[in-house]
Amino acid sequence: MVIHDFYSTCRVLPLKRAAEEKAxxxxxxxxxxxxxxxxxxxxxxxxxxxxxxxDNLRNDPxxxxxxxxxxEALFNEYISGLKAVEEEAEREAKAKRDEQEKLRxxxxxxxxxxxxxxxxxxxxxxxxxxxxxxxxxQALLVETIKDPQASWTGSRPKLxxxxxxxxxxxxxxxxxxxxxxxxxxxxxxxxxxxxxxTLLAEVLTAEAASQETEDGKTVLNSWSTAKRILKVDPRYxxxxxxxxxxxxxxxxxxxxxxxxxxxxxxxxxxxxTKTRSSADAGRNPYGxxxxxxxx
Numbered sequence: 695m696v697i698h699d700f701y702s703t704c705r706v707l708p709l710k711r712a713a714e715e716k717a718x719x720x721x722x723x724x725x726x727x728x729x730x731x732x733x734x735x736x737x738x739x740x741x742x743x744x745x746x747x748x749d750n751l752r753n754d755p756x757x758x759x760x761x762x763x764x765x766e767a768l769f770n771e772y773i774s775g776l777k778a779v780e781e782e783a784e785r786e787a788k789a790k791r792d793e794q795e796k797l798r799x800x801x802x803x804x805x806x807x808x809x810x811x812x813x814x815x816x817x818x819x820x821x822x823x824x825x826x827x828x829x830x831x832q833a834l835l836v837e838t839i840k841d842p843q844a845s846w847t848g849s850r851p852k853l854x855x856x857x858x859x860x861x862x863x864x865x866x867x868x869x870x871x872x873x874x875x876x877x878x879x880x881x882x883x884x885x886x887x888x889x890x891x892t893l894l895a896e897v898l899t900a901e902a903a904s905q906e907t908e909d910g911k912t913v914l915n916s917w918s919t920a921k922r923i924l925k926v927d928p929r930y931x932x933x934x935x936x937x938x939x940x941x942x943x944x945x946x947x948x949x950x951x952x953x954x955x956x957x958x959x960x961x962x963x964x965x966x967t968k969t970r971s972s973a974d975a976g977r978n979p980y981g982x983x984x985x986x987x988x989x
Contacts, residue, residue, distance in 0.1 A: 729771075740777045831861065834856055834858075835875060838856070840882070842883040844879060873935055897923055898946070906949065914950055917942055949978050
């Protein structure tokens, strides 16, 4: 009896296992068919609810092939799969957007860098052009304007006749050219003043200042007297007329101040010598003779 039961069991178990496997395969096929049905509907999305869609599925055989208790679970699995696909698509889209944004940012940085480089190149180019324009206009001034009394209004037509058009350079504004002109004229005046002061030092020496005219005038106290000596030198005519007497007066005042200081120092030395002599005599009332007599 026991042996019979054993053999019965050996025959039943494989059959039972095969039946279970067949049932699982049937359920798996039914589940796959159910999900295919959901997919074919096309209007089922991640926001769909089982309670709202199930009535539209009842007539499909694939709906009926699934047990009642499994239908909603399979629907939820399908929705979860949609969500996973959607989330993955969103991650990929976000990664793509991020990569595109990085690419755009790099392109913006490259454009900005290029713009900065172009601006710097342009700035340097304009600076070089302006420097060259200033140098050429200054050369024109040296060639053309030699009178320290020249005016900008009177000199401008002469400068504009330059065949090289150095006074019509677009890199120099009229205000720039006028400023350069005034600096040039100022330099001419300073040069003339320096040369005139040199002339005064050469001609109006202490020896010349010691010579007086019949009415007591000298080259240091009389401009007309000094002028007669100075005017024979070309440096006299180069100096603006209104500057000549002013420069002479400053020079003569300085010379007279030095002469007075020298006289005062000489008088002080004489006074010191007399004071020391008187002091020595007071300390020795007999002098050298009294000392000899006492010996």
